[in-house]
Amino acid sequence: MMGIDKKRQEWEEKCLKPWLKIAKEREEKFETLSGIEVKRVYDPLDIQHIDYTKDIGYPGEFPFTRGVYPTMYRGRLWTMRQFSGFGTAEDTNVRWKMLLAEGETGLSTAFDFPTLMGIDSDDPLADGEVGKVGVAVDTLKDFEILFEGIPLDKISTSFTINPPAAIILAMYVIIGDMQGVAREQIRGTIQNDMLKEFHAQNTLVLPPEPSVKIIIDIFEWGIENVPKFNLISISGYHIREAGSTAVQELAFTIADGMAYVEAAIERGIDVDRLAPQLSFFFNSHNDFFEEIAKFRAARRMWAKIMRDEYGAKNPRSWWLKFHTQTAGCSLTAQQPLNNIVRTTVQALAAVLGGTQSLHTNSFDEAWALPSEEAVRVALRTQQILAHESGVANTIDPLAGSYYVEWLTDKMEKLAWKYIEQIRKMGEGSMLRGVLKGIENGFFVKEISNAAARYQKEIEEGKRIIVGVNKFTIEEELKIPILKVDPEVQRRQIERLRRIKAERDNKSVKDALDWLRSAAENDENVMPPILEAVKCYATVGEIMGVLKKVYGTYKKPIII
């Protein structure tokens, strides 16, 4: 290191200084998208405090900086999983089959807003929203149609669902029963992460405490019954979309994860039984190296937390497995084809960061849900990375880069600062700390301030968005736009009425009574929800019972 030190000084004096005299740099200060100052050049001195064996190591071994599996993509490529759904279950089933035929390797369900919020298609509040941003699901009947011809033992499905997560899990399990697939065999993911809804995504129905209680019910039931299913996807994606920095995304997601683990431990759940069924979900934004560093830091942090803070003994419990979606908020309405390039760079960062599955956004999504053509290009982007670029042939190829290792370490340190701040708010408990931060608006304020700062940079032209505040053109939009059939709402309501007329309403009532009594008596709500779903109780009826028992939540207004 002595030699490098000397060499560096010599370079600065003899090479750099004279150069800077004749050629100034573009900026006074260079920063990552999160505002971390970036030096001109990094060298071994910047990472001399990092111990290769202790802090980086090998893939498949603690602290998993280089990846959770020993062979990573040399063994199996990441799962190509496009978030998809619109209209009725029939419409979505057709789109899913198209995606599978085109080479997609996992499914991911987009629900419409009424389903996400746990209300039925015939609710007055659902008017105009049925089938718009995703598929409409009211009862098990819709799931039967959605999964027609899709074998649950062959393909895994992810569900972006939060307040009604227990209901959707129950529907999926029952579809598996109907197909004759053992519950131990079904694979998939429910998002089931309410904490980030309070911070960012705002799919809010029940207050924070009962929301967490139901999540732990799902954990308790899930580890016994569906051991291969991810019972939660602890999500930073939406925190980032709401405007946070990469460091905030990393810190708040890990903090939420710690809160769930603490809540599960309080319930008496064995951390080693739960851990393998936890998964994560991150955003991949524009700053290439920062994103890669974020993914690497996340893995290292989680491994330490699970082993050292929560005493998990099984190395499998130390893994942070994650899904990535490219940044929806980075897409521009202007010159939409440019979005293909943005998405490619972001997807490459996710792959170099070691993601387990990936969704690539379509170029038309600043206008509407993606057209068939747009979603095909998005999927092809992943396939080109996987099969043509060569990046999947060696593991964590950016390890050892002075910059990437320095930035990984830097992001970890900055994230830890936030975590300690949250822990302090909870007087030593991460669960209480996160709940406190929801109550006092800490998370919302942090994210809103970052969002405003980012926008200000764009407005002032300090941050260039190609085609938006620089390199603009007069253009007429020429891309095809997906249209959701306006008849969807009417058809969906008709189906819902038919089911309600045909089902055994006595057993529905009994199941809902059982659910109410379970909720009132602080018992696990999963068994009665399964029963209710089986009897074709609606999403709105089931959520309705929970709302009655637990009350509803109105978010305080913080700009």
Place this chain on the structure above:
Amino acid sequence: MTIKKIRVLVAKVGLDGHDRGAKVLARFLRDAGFEVIYTGLHRTPQEVAMAAVDEDVDVVGISLHSGAHLTLVPKVIKYIEEFGGNPSEMLILVGGIIPTDDIPKLKSQGVDEVFIPGTPIDEIIEYIKTNVAKKKQLLKEKVDQ
């Protein structure tokens, strides 16, 4: 005589929780000297209309990312009228994820302008200043006649 500040209602209507755009815009409009009222999330068309009338605003800015704009926006306008306001005296603006084909449809139902993602906020501020003044001028002429 003090000049009355332009009053803007920034509204989220329907089940859509995407509030980044609405909140950032509310901040920038406030910083530009407008009186800004933000409705908060998940408001019904009735609630938004009631707020617009009660607060006697000059501008109603509705943000949607839900695809439900063709149903919900006309409802807001209808309820403003029902609650005793005059939507044609207000500037009705829409922002968010709005397909181009839907823009003329919204305008034919009483929306003054639609702002797509990436619109510079200065452009929105200028638009509001110019058009609120125009509406007031028109109104004054009508009264004078």
